[in-house]
Amino acid sequence: MAKTALVTGSTQGIGACIAKRLAKDGYNIAVNCRSEAEMSKGEKVADECREFGIEAECFIADVSKYNECEDMVKAVKERFGTIDTLVNNAGITKDGLMARMSEENYDIVIAVNQKSVFNMMKLVGNVMIRQKGGRIINVSSVAGLYGNAGQINYSASKAAIIGMTKTGAKELGSRGITVNAVAPGFIQTPMTDALTEEQKNAILNVIAMKRYGQVEEIAGVISFLSSDDASYVTGQTIEISGGLSM
Numbered sequence: 001m002a003k004t005a006l007v008t009g010s011t012q013g014i015g016a017c018i019a020k021r022l023a024k025d026g027y028n029i030a031v032n033c034r035s036e037a038e039m040s041k042g043e044k045v046a047d048e049c050r051e052f053g054i055e056a057e058c059f060i061a062d063v064s065k066y067n068e069c070e071d072m073v074k075a076v077k078e079r080f081g082t083i084d085t086l087v088n089n090a091g092i093t094k095d096g097l098m099a100r101m102s103e104e105n106y107d108i109v110i111a112v113n114q115k116s117v118f119n120m121m122k123l124v125g126n127v128m129i130r131q132k133g134g135r136i137i138n139v140s141s142v143a144g145l146y147g148n149a150g151q152i153n154y155s156a157s158k159a160a161i162i163g164m165t166k167t168g169a170k171e172l173g174s175r176g177i178t179v180n181a182v183a184p185g186f187i188q189t190p191m192t193d194a195l196t197e198e199q200k201n202a203i204l205n206v207i208a209m210k211r212y213g214q215v216e217e218i219a220g221v222i223s224f225l226s227s228d229d230a231s232y233v234t235g236q237t238i239e240i241s242g243g244l245s246m
Helices: 013-024 036-050 066-080 103-131 142-146 152-175 197-204 215-226
Strands: 004-007 028-033 056-060 085-088 134-139 177-184 237-240
Touching: 004 013, 004 066, 013 028, 013 036, 013 085, 013 215, 028 036, 028 066, 036 056, 056 066, 066 103, 085 103, 085 215, 103 134, 103 152, 103 177, 134 152, 134 215, 142 152, 142 177, 142 237, 152 177, 177 215, 215 237
Parallel strands: 004 028, 004 085, 028 056, 085 134, 134 177, 177 237
Antiparallel strands: none
């Protein structure tokens, strides 16, 4: 029976690329979108995953809400039979300097970026315990390693994910479950494309490789962490930043 991967926040960008890479690796794919409004994007990603000859389906859940995660995990398990890899990718930004940041913007970023990881690790972890194995990969950020001005909420959420990854690894390791994190740096996206030349040059100046990363390079590391080759790798945070601030 084919293995199944559930990727949260997988309707676009890094999440969509991860879903397609794992489909290429032979996983059935559970695509996650936040609401009905995103369903068409999720179905498009699922269609692209099916081109690799696997099964794929889109599931709606706001992963910041425990009950919606619970319903999604149950539905994915019923649809595919197993959940072998979980990628906690869902995330948002609500940037602003600490002195001016609203409590609402702090709380929502923590809920979507951090609480979602607890929700999904707990629920899918319980499935994997019964299966006696699995892979959990959490998407953190270099902002969680180094901090970033104007992102106290985002940095807090991504730093917390690193601690949660280590704790999850210690709790689940004896059950044959690995838990790791990746910390992407500056990845080429429409957001980075919109920067001025001056802003781009300032960023590239602190990257050893003098270029932005590509979403495929994030997906490639996650593919490795999902594989049998990574069976003795757990509790680690792999920075994918081209040598940022070394």
